[in-house]
Amino acid sequence: MESSHRFLLMALIVASSFVHHVQAQTEFISLDCGLSPSEQSPYIEVETGLNFSSDSSFIQSGKIGRIDASLEWKYPKSQTTLRYFPDGLRNCYNLSVHKGRNYLIRATSNYGNYDGQNVSPRFDLYIGPNFWVTIDLEKHVNGDTWEEIIHIPKSNSLDVCLIKTGTSTPIMSALELRALPNDTYNTGSSSLKSILRSYLSESTKVTRFPDDIHDRIWVPHFESEWKQISTALNVDNSLNSYFVPKELLMTAAIPANASAPLSFSKDLEFPNDKLIIYFHFTEVQALQANQTREFSIVWNGEEIYPTMRPQYLGVTTVYTRVPSLCEVGKCLLQLKRNHNSTLPPLLNAIEVLTVMKLPQSETNADDVIAIKNIKNANRLSRISWQGDPCVPRQFLWEGLSCHDTNVTTPPRIISLNLSSSGLTGNIATGIQNLTHLQKLDLSNNNLTGLVPEFLADMKSLLLIDLRKNKLNGSIPKTLRDREKKGLQLFVDGDDKKGDGNKCLSNSCVPKKKFPVMMVALAISAVLIETKRRRFTYSEVVEMTKNFQIALGEGGFGVVYHGYLNDSDQVAVKVLSQSSSQGYKHFKAEVELLLRVHHINLVSLIGYCDERDHLALIYEYMPNGDLRDHLSGKKGDSVLKWTSRLQIGVDAALGLEYLHYGCRPSMVHRDVKCTNILLDDHFRAKIADFGLSKSFQVGDESEVSTVLAGTPGYLDPEYYRTCRLAEMSDVYSFGIVLLEMITNQHVIDQAREKPHITEWVAFVLSEGDITRIVDPNLHGEYNSRSVWRALELGMSCANPSSEKRPNMSQVVIDLKECITSENSMKSKNKDSDSHGSLELSSSFDTDVAPSAR
Numbered sequence: 001m002e003s004s005h006r007f008l009l010m011a012l013i014v015a016s017s018f019v020h021h022v023q024a025q026t027e028f029i030s031l032d033c034g035l036s037p038s039e040q041s042p043y044i045e046v047e048t049g050l051n052f053s054s055d056s057s058f059i060q061s062g063k064i065g066r067i068d069a070s071l072e073w074k075y076p077k078s079q080t081t082l083r084y085f086p087d088g089l090r091n092c093y094n095l096s097v098h099k100g101r102n103y104l105i106r107a108t109s110n111y112g113n114y115d116g117q118n119v120s121p122r123f124d125l126y127i128g129p130n131f132w133v134t135i136d137l138e139k140h141v142n143g144d145t146w147e148e149i150i151h152i153p154k155s156n157s158l159d160v161c162l163i164k165t166g167t168s169t170p171i172m173s174a175l176e177l178r179a180l181p182n183d184t185y186n187t188g189s190s191s192l193k194s195i196l197r198s199y200l201s202e203s204t205k206v207t208r209f210p211d212d213i214h215d216r217i218w219v220p221h222f223e224s225e226w227k228q229i230s231t232a233l234n235v236d237n238s239l240n241s242y243f244v245p246k247e248l249l250m251t252a253a254i255p256a257n258a259s260a261p262l263s264f265s266k267d268l269e270f271p272n273d274k275l276i277i278y279f280h281f282t283e284v285q286a287l288q289a290n291q292t293r294e295f296s297i298v299w300n301g302e303e304i305y306p307t308m309r310p311q312y313l314g315v316t317t318v319y320t321r322v323p324s325l326c327e328v329g330k331c332l333l334q335l336k337r338n339h340n341s342t343l344p345p346l347l348n349a350i351e352v353l354t355v356m357k358l359p360q361s362e363t364n365a366d367d368v369i370a371i372k373n374i375k376n377a378n379r380l381s382r383i384s385w386q387g388d389p390c391v392p393r394q395f396l397w398e399g400l401s402c403h404d405t406n407v408t409t410p411p412r413i414i415s416l417n418l419s420s421s422g423l424t425g426n427i428a429t430g431i432q433n434l435t436h437l438q439k440l441d442l443s444n445n446n447l448t449g450l451v452p453e454f455l456a457d458m459k460s461l462l463l464i465d466l467r468k469n470k471l472n473g474s475i476p477k478t479l480r481d482r483e484k485k486g487l488q489l490f491v492d493g494d495d496k497k498g499d500g501n502k503c504l505s506n507s508c509v510p511k512k513k514f515p516v517m518m519v520a521l522a523i524s525a526v527l528i529e530t531k532r533r534r535f536t537y538s539e540v541v542e543m544t545k546n547f548q549i550a551l552g553e554g555g556f557g558v559v560y561h562g563y564l565n566d567s568d569q570v571a572v573k574v575l576s577q578s579s580s581q582g583y584k585h586f587k588a589e590v591e592l593l594l595r596v597h598h599i600n601l602v603s604l605i606g607y608c609d610e611r612d613h614l615a616l617i618y619e620y621m622p623n624g625d626l627r628d629h630l631s632g633k634k635g636d637s638v639l640k641w642t643s644r645l646q647i648g649v650d651a652a653l654g655l656e657y658l659h660y661g662c663r664p665s666m667v668h669r670d671v672k673c674t675n676i677l678l679d680d681h682f683r684a685k686i687a688d689f690g691l692s693k694s695f696q697v698g699d700e701s702e703v704s705t706v707l708a709g710t711p712g713y714l715d716p717e718y719y720r721t722c723r724l725a726e727m728s729d730v731y732s733f734g735i736v737l738l739e740m741i742t743n744q745h746v747i748d749q750a751r752e753k754p755h756i757t758e759w760v761a762f763v764l765s766e767g768d769i770t771r772i773v774d775p776n777l778h779g780e781y782n783s784r785s786v787w788r789a790l791e792l793g794m795s796c797a798n799p800s801s802e803k804r805p806n807m808s809q810v811v812i813d814l815k816e817c818i819t820s821e822n823s824m825k826s827k828n829k830d831s832d833s834h835g836s837l838e839l840s841s842s843f844d845t846d847v848a849p850s851a852r
Contacts, residue, residue: 027179028215029095031055033172034064034081047076049210055083055175061091061383065171067112079110079144082173085162090126090395092161092387093175097153098816099809100795102182104214105151107160108174110144111137121168126161127151129391130358133193134165144173146217148194149356150185155365156809159387163395178215181241183787185278185353186319192276192353196266199244199349200253202228211245218248218349225263226253229346231284233313240315241784242280244349249282249315252346261298262335262345266352271329273354278319280349283310287343295345298334300326307338310346323355363390363402364410370433371400371413377428380421389413403436412436419465420444427452436460443490444468451475451491456482463488533606537613544572551624556586556688561620569620570605575613586614596662600654602677602687621685623678626736630673630743632776641781642821643682644740645789649814650684651676655733656807658686659726667724671732672713672746673739712746712755717801727801733810734796741790743774757797760790785821788813 028050035041035054042053062083072080085091097103105127111120120137127149137143158177162170185192198221199207209215222228230251237246255262268275283293297305299320310316326332331352335345362368371389374380382398390402390411401415413434423445431440432454438461447469455464456478467490475491483489541547543562551559557576564570575586590607597603608615623629626647629639639647651671658666668675668686675688715731718724735746738756746756753759763771773786792813798804805813 025051029175029177030078031058031093031175032078032081033174034066034083036064036081043077045077048208048215050078050215052078052174055093055172058095058175059083059091059093060381060386061085061088062172065114067110067114068116071112074142075110075112075144078174079108080112082110082112082114082171084114084169084171085164086169088383088386089164090161090384090387091170092159093172094386095158095160095177097156097158097177098179098812099153099156099805100182102150102152102180102185102187103158104148104178104180104216105158105160106146106148106174106176106178106217107135107172108144108146108176109135109137109171110173111171112143114171115169119168121171122166123168123170124163124165126159126163126387127191127358128159128161128362129360129388132356135170146174148217150180150187150192150194150353151358152187152191154362155368157368161387176215180214181784182791183241183784186321191356191358193356194351195268195273195275195354196350196352198351199248199251200226200228200347201248201251203251207245207248211247213243218245222253223264225256225260227256228252229254229284231313235282235284235313235315237315240317242278242315242317244280244315244317249280249348250284252282252284252348254344254346258344259337260344261337262347264333264347264350266326266331266333268326268329268331270354272325273329274323274325275331276320276323276353276355277333278317278351278353279347280351281308281310281316281318281346282314282348283312283346284348285343286312291342292340293343293346294338294341295335296338298336299324300332308335308345359407360391361408361410363388364412367411367413367434367436370430371397371416373430373433374416374428377430378418378421378423380418401439414460415439417441418445423447425449427455429454431455432458434458439463441465442469446470448472451479453478455479461487463490465490467492533617535606535608535615535617537608537610537615540572540574540608540613540615540617543570543617547574562617564605564617569622571618571620573616573618575615586616590616596658596666598654598657598661600650600683600685601657602685618687619679621677621687622680623682625674626676626678626684626740627673629678630739630774638774638776641777641786642818645785645814645818645821647676647678647682647684648737648740648789649811649818651686651736652733652807652811652814654684654686655729656811659729659807665726667726668729668732669724670710670713671729671736672710673736676736715801716799725801726806727804730796730804730807730810731798731801733807734793734798734804737789737793737796741774741786741793742772743776757794760794782821785817788817788820792817 030050030052031054032041032052033055035052035056037054037056039054042051044050045052062085065082065084067075067080067082107125120140120143122134122136122138124134125132125147132149133147135145135147137145160175162172164170197216197218199218200222201220202222203220205220207218212218228251232250235246235249237243237249253262277299279297287293292309294307294309296303297308297318304320305318308316308318335347337344368389375385384395384398387395389397389400390404390413393404396402399417399421400413402411403414404411414436415438416431416434417439419441420443423442424447426449427442427447429452431437435458437458440455440461440463443465444467447466448471450473451466451471453476455461456476461482464487469492471491475489479487479489535543543564544560545562547558547560549561551561551571553559557574560572560574562570562572590604590609602621603619604616605619606617608617632638655668655671658668668689670688671686675686676684677687678684713732713735715728717731718728735756738744738760739746742756742760744751744756744759747754748759751759753762760772772790773781792805792810796804796810
């Protein structure tokens with residue numbers, strides 16, 4: 001039993017009730033490649049009920065074809081058209097996905113003699129910058145095939161690329177993405193390529209959507225040495241998140257010779273493939289008291305699972321945890337009857353997948369976004385500008401140079417040459433987001449307007465060539481200063497007199513528009529001052545009724561309840577005379593809140609700055625802070641799970657605004673439950689900005705700063721380096737999420753593991769999952785949304801900032817949790833999903849939850 005743990009992990013994983021077919025397709029992408037946008041798009045494919053649409057908005061190249069009319073009757077509508085790619089070496093589909101989400105990706109190619117040449121093509125498919133599979137349609141009798149891979153994207157953008165490898169033309173008939181539960185198909189750091197997915201039956205029916213809610217394709221398989229058994233009763237697959245279709249589990253294969261093993265063999269095309277195998281078992285016979293069915297699983301002569309007893313009309317899934325090789329590419333699976341068993345072994349369905357290492361890191365995500373924005377802003381339509389900009393090197397985008405040290409490090413764009421590219425208008429502002437750019441060549445175009453000052457702020461730039469354009473005005477002084485320090489700057493109309501005043505045209509004299517701008521700024525400032533009042537100390541005393549009711553106390557001072565105009569309630573934070581950092585924090589909070597406004601940030605109504613009296617007047621939040629409601633101090637009913645998720649979304653939206661909606665961006669630095677306040681409708685708002693810091697875009701989102709924050713919530717990377725970034729807030733927010741799920745203290749020295757992240761990981765490793773969720777919820781939650789939130793919390797709290805999601809992704813994931821929770825509640829109000837959390841498995845207990 002002990003040795004088998006290396007190879008197999010029983011996956012009895014919680015799932016929720018059956019999801020409606022239409023809802024399931026909301027997480028599908030189904031592209032009919034070659035379908036003209038002028039034809040009906042989208043349409044519902046009759047055979048499957050799948051909703052297909054044209055691929056025209058997902059790719060910028062290729063031509064439209066249609067298979068021979070005499071063959072169309074053989075295929076579903078989605079495979080009668082195709083897109084073929086006679087031009088360029090690499091042509092890529094670009095799809096929007098969710099980073100970190102598990103996807104099944106299916107590419108279908110049907111030649112169908114569309115070109116009348118009767119020559120089946122051969123080409124490669126890539127996932128991003130990594131090889132996926134070679135498509136050789138000559139090997140397939142009908143000239144059609146599909147390939148599948150289970151893959152977790154590392155960014156919110158996914159490229160599927162066709163690579164021309166010879167003289168034939170790559171084609172694509174259909175491209176499909178299916179979001180899978182992250183608690184299925186443990187890919188780890190690898191991807192899984194499908195080799196076989198079969199149900200063991202004498203049937204000839206190929207099964208997919210809608211029978212399979214994830215639209216996996218199941219092909220029947222049966223051998224002469226087997227015997228089929230079945231049941232007419234309904235199989236319950238609701239407690240197994242793989243959701244193998246019930247109809248497939250109603251039949252099983254047993255050996256025709258009851259004393260012989262059930263044998264299953266497979267010859268591999270590539271003998272060095274490492275395989276993961278998923279076995280799906282259901283007992284389809286009602287056993288008598290004197291009957292038992294017990295067997296072991298033997299793989300290539302080695303026992304890897306000693307005792308299997310399938311559940312009657314239930315589902316058990318086990319899989320090989322460690323990838324296995326087959327000797328000389330010949331694989332042999334045997335299910336052997338144990339000595340005390342009265343019945344032979346059975347198997348209902350099996351999946352065989354190849355482990356694929358995709359070693360090449362994608363180009364830095366910020367660089368990819370920046371270069372694509374430049375491409376769109378300048379309407380560049382170069383056929384080579386598809387897929388990953390930097391890698392593989394043989395497909396490097398024309399005009400780019402990249403710093404590519406090794407496959408594990410994301411490449412960075414260091415040179416951009418858009419000379420003679422027909423550029424018009426102003427120099428694209430997106431260039432400033434290429435923060436590692438060393439050389440910029442925009443010469444010989446029709447660019448107009450001024451030379452932007454942001455070029456001087458790009459610290460990596462060593463050379464700028466702006467010659468032969470129609471730029472006007474003078475070179476910014478900051479750029480001239482950079483030139484004196486070694487920057488090579490080439491422009492038209494270089495000054496020859498030596499006075500350093502480089503002029504691009506006759507328009508060097510500034511136009512008289514600055515006074516107007518200054519007036520506008522002055523008016524804006526007046527409006528701000530009017531909106532957020534400055535109060536006298538006597539007014540503060542009056543509104544708080546001489547500081548009668550204290551709401552709470554912190555490092556800054558005491559917060560009092562008050563009334564404005566005898567009607568509107570307010571909270572008044574008064575600086576303590578003993579607060580050494582008080583005025584600094586007071587000033588920071590006033591400066592920040594005077595320039596930001598968001599529904600999920602506590603609003604500043606006004607302030608008092610009168611000699612030694614400092615006070616901040618906020619909107620009143622009658623339901624206090626999140627920590628009080630979790631701890632039960634408020635005495636109200638326990639916060640429901642859906643309420644906690646909504647509070648999480650609200651707080652995440654506030655932080656997202658600080659990180660991306662403000663200019664310059666803001667880092668809060670003290671995100672914690674006590675700084676998340678709740679209004680009368682339990683809408684959450686972020687409070688307490690005394691420690692907040694701002695920084696300009698373009699400085700790699702980091703600034704050196706003095707260490708500040710609350711123990712337990714403090715980003716360990718920030719603690720080590722004193723380098724501040726938005727990801728420091730993401731870490732703290734992850735801790736808040738874990739608090740909301742567990743209702744545990746962030747640090748508790750009485751626990752086995754004092755810090756909450758260590759404790760969660762430890763409990764998961766012990767297998768007692770029920771200890772994690774707040775017992776005060778009494779099981780009133782859907783397990784899938786809890787798992788998603790738990791994985792998100794641990795991902796946010798990853799010790800490495802590079803592995804954390806940004807706040808925009810956090811918002812998306814939390815909203816998905818709410819959607820999942822509400823959907824499952826409406827579909828299965830009577831389901832008892834929470835109890836099976838203890839059957840879930842396989843978290844990375846060193847850092848964070850992994851796919852289960």
